[in-house]
Amino acid sequence: MNRLSAHDERLPLYQRLRDDLLQRIASGEWAPGAAIPTEAELTQAYGLATGTVRKAIDMLVAEGVLVRAQGKGTFVRRPDFGNSLFRFFRFRSRAGSDVRPSARVLSRALRVPPADVRQALGMGDEAMGIYLSRLRLIDDQPVLAEDIWLPRERFEPLVEIKLKDFPDLLYPLYETSCRQLVASARERLTVESAGKAIADRLSLAPGAPVIAVQRLAFDFAGTPVEWRCTRGAGDGFQYEVDIR
Amino acid sequence: MNRLSAHDERLPLYQRLRDDLLQRIASGEWAPGAAIPTEAELTQAYGLATGTVRKAIDMLVAEGVLVRAQGKGTFVRRPDFGNSLFRFFRFRSRAGSDVRPSARVLSRALRVPPADVRQALGMGDEAMGIYLSRLRLIDDQPVLAEDIWLPRERFEPLVEIKLKDFPDLLYPLYETSCRQLVASARERLTVESAGKAIADRLSLAPGAPVIAVQRLAFDFAGTPVEWRCTRGAGDGFQYEVDIR
DNA sequence: CAGTGGTCTAGACCACATG
DNA sequence: ATGTGGTCTAGACCACTGT
Numbered sequence: 001m002n003r004l005s006a007h008d009e010r011l012p013l014y015q016r017l018r019d020d021l022l023q024r025i026a027s028g029e030w031a032p033g034a035a036i037p038t039e040a041e042l043t044q045a046y047g048l049a050t051g052t053v054r055k056a057i058d059m060l061v062a063e064g065v066l067v068r069a070q071g072k073g074t075f076v077r078r079p080d081f082g083n084s085l086f087r088f089f090r091f092r093s094r095a096g097s098d099v100r101p102s103a104r105v106l107s108r109a110l111r112v113p114p115a116d117v118r119q120a121l122g123m124g125d126e127a128m129g130i131y132l133s134r135l136r137l138i139d140d141q142p143v144l145a146e147d148i149w150l151p152r153e154r155f156e157p158l159v160e161i162k163l164k165d166f167p168d169l170l171y172p173l174y175e176t177s178c179r180q181l182v183a184s185a186r187e188r189l190t191v192e193s194a195g196k197a198i199a200d201r202l203s204l205a206p207g208a209p210v211i212a213v214q215r216l217a218f219d220f221a222g223t224p225v226e227w228r229c230t231r232g233a234g235d236g237f238q239y240e241v242d243i244r
Numbered sequence: 245m246n247r248l249s250a251h252d253e254r255l256p257l258y259q260r261l262r263d264d265l266l267q268r269i270a271s272g273e274w275a276p277g278a279a280i281p282t283e284a285e286l287t288q289a290y291g292l293a294t295g296t297v298r299k300a301i302d303m304l305v306a307e308g309v310l311v312r313a314q315g316k317g318t319f320v321r322r323p324d325f326g327n328s329l330f331r332f333f334r335f336r337s338r339a340g341s342d343v344r345p346s347a348r349v350l351s352r353a354l355r356v357p358p359a360d361v362r363q364a365l366g367m368g369d370e371a372m373g374i375y376l377s378r379l380r381l382i383d384d385q386p387v388l389a390e391d392i393w394l395p396r397e398r399f400e401p402l403v404e405i406k407l408k409d410f411p412d413l414l415y416p417l418y419e420t421s422c423r424q425l426v427a428s429a430r431e432r433l434t435v436e437s438a439g440k441a442i443a444d445r446l447s448l449a450p451g452a453p454v455i456a457v458q459r460l461a462f463d464f465a466g467t468p469v470e471w472r473c474t475r476g477a478g479d480g481f482q483y484e485v486d487i488r
Numbered sequence: 489c490a491g492t493g494g495t496c497t498a499g500a501c502c503a504c505a506t507g
Numbered sequence: 508a509t510g511t512g513g514t515c516t517a518g519a520c521c522a523c524t525g526t
Contacts, residue, residue: 012495038511049497051295054512062306070512071505185487191435191453191478209435209453209478234435234453234478243429256514282492293516298493314493315524495521502514 004046013048017056025065025076026220032078032181036066039074065183065220079171079183101136101143103168108132110152110159117149117227120216128152130159132166135201145201149227154180171217174226183220187213191234198231209234248290257292261300269309269320270464276322276425280310283318309427309464323415323427345380345387347412352376354396354403361393361471364460372396374403376410379445389445393471398424415461418469427464433457435478442475453478 004016011019021036030036037045042053057074060066067077113121113129123129129149136144148170150158157177167173174180192198192210199206211234217226248260255263265280274280281289286297301318304310311321357365357373367373373393380388392414394402401421411417418424436442436454443450455478461470 014495040511050499052496055495057512068512069505070503071510073511186484187487189483191455191481193453207451209437211435237435239433240430243431258514284492294518296515299514301493312493313524314522315491317492489526490524491526492524493522495519497519498517500514500516503512505511506509 014052014055014059017042017046017048017053018059021056021060022065022220028179030076032076032175035073035075099138100168101138103166103170104135104137105163105166106133106135108159108163113149113227120227121149121151121224123151130155134166142202144230144232145198146231147229150225154178154225180225181219182217182225184222185215185217187215189213189239192231202231202233204233211237258296258299258303261286261290261292261297262303265300265304266309266464272423274320276320276419279317279319343382344412345382347410347414348379348381349407349410350377350379352403352407357393357471364471365393365395365468367395374399378410386446388474388476389442390475391473394469398422398469424469425463426461426469428466429459429461431457431459433483436475446475446477448477455481 004013004020024030025036036042039050039053039057042048043050046053057066057068061068061074065077066074068074109131110128111131112118112126113123113131117123117129118125118127121129128151130152132146132148132150134146134148135142136146152159155174155178158173161177171182174182190212192212194202194204194206194208194210196206198204198210199208202210204210210231213230215226215228215230216224217228219225248257248264268274269280280286283294283297283301286292287294290297301310301312305312305318308323309321310318312318353375354372355375356362356370357367357375361367361373362369362371365373372395374396376390376392376394378390378392379386380390396403399418399422402417405421415426418426434456436456438446438448438450438452438454440450442448442454443452446454448454454475457474459470459472459474460468461472463469
């Protein structure tokens with residue numbers, strides 16, 4: 001006898017357990033960084049064999065939702081925004097180590113987003129969005145220009161924050177102020193020639209190669225929560241992938 | 245009692261079995277597309293439990309080395325060079341479907357490769373390489389320029405082939421002529437402005453944005469076998485990734 | 489039908505982390 | 508010493524494929 005919701009009897013038990021655990025994580029029952037019940041407790045609670053429970057957890061580990069720690073437990077993964085969601089642009093200090101640029105919010109607006117953004121975020125035709133224009137700098141030199149759209153409904157608290165009080169990293173702010181967790185993202189990379197507006201913002205020669213990274217960020221449930229487009233000089237840009 | 249080579253007693257059995265299977269695949273005992281022994285046969289031959297054998301196979305499936313087919317067997321994966329190793333540049337015909345450009349080998353040379361290529365390929369300071377300069381075209385318009393380096397030792401048969409007889413896809417040729425299998429690759433992407441040489445080869449304006457993809461291809465054993473740099477117009481270039 | 493991989497069980501024992 | 512995840516066993520039964 002098990003206690004899995006019967007949302008689809010045909011699915012394997014480990015699959016249904018995985019879905020159930022993911023739903024409980026998405027619902028906030030276990031916060032990022034917190035431990036989920038032990039394998040023994042889960043086998044008890046759901047009335048399954050250890051191998052089945054392990055397989056469900058294996059899947060969530062492979063998906064990057066959970067992390068195991070031998071002898072300690074299994075934990076909801078806290079995405080590290082320092083690197084994993086910041087892959088495309090890398091900057092190095094003069095010393096050679098990686099550097100994270102600081103950020104400055106230039107402006108904020110409340111508007112209905114353009115059609116492509118509304119569609120990407122699954123927003124209705126008249127739903128309000130929050131727009132942020134941001135600059136990222138190293139040693140006070142602008143290196144990246146960002147356009148960000150958020151659905152107002154989920155991010156209302158951001159309307160009140162003073163522009164100068166926005167931190168360098170937005171995702172932790174989303175988490176603490178709006179209880180919105182970014183769990184994954186999809187990025188699309190293209191090359192442009194700098195138009196006048198971008199050339200001005202990034203102190204580039206007009207026509208210089210520019211990399212544009214368009215990112216759609218999702219929560220644990222797979223709902224898109226943020227649309228973002230980041231532009232930077234193509235110069236010095238580098239990206240690496242492994243293919244199998 | 246099992247029959248695993250004792251190359252490291254401390255490793256888990258499934259790990260050692262995985263290594264052993266991979267070694268047998270790399271040695272050519274089972275060609276790409278061929279079936280490996282059934283799970284039952286492997287449990288017998290190695291004297292292991294089914295779960296342990298399954299875990300070893302699971303790993304190789306996750307690594308893209310094997311594919312399972314329920315009711316049929318488990319097979320050595322034949323990489324499809326049509327898409328998986330050809331991710332960065334996408335071209336669309338006027339009709340809208342994806343198009344694979346044709347290829348023309350412009351020149352071939354036998355030389356000691358530059359130091360960075362030698363190092364990437366793990367070649368000695370005086371080891372000979374085969375250099376190929378290739379152009380890829382759509383409707384007879386050049387769209388990509390490729391520089392390719394191969395260790396001569398492994399690819400001797402290519403020295404004899406007439407330039408006009410090189411096929412569009414090199415990896416199947418490597419497999420049939422030189423028995424060199426490409427199993428995975430690492431690509432590094434950067435942006436350049438077109439210099440005169442590249443601008444000429446690709447019919448671009450000098451200074452136009454160019455994407456350079458530097459690829460290092462590996463066989464099943466993880467040995468680098470090919471170094472390649474592909475350049476194309478930044479215009480219309482697009483790349484998409486999912487991040488977790 | 490026989491043979492394959494896919495799912496699942498009910499444990500035992502080991503390695504690691506912590507008090 | 509206790510509790511955690513990690514490894515491994517020796518099966519049973521199911522679902523799919525091809526004869």
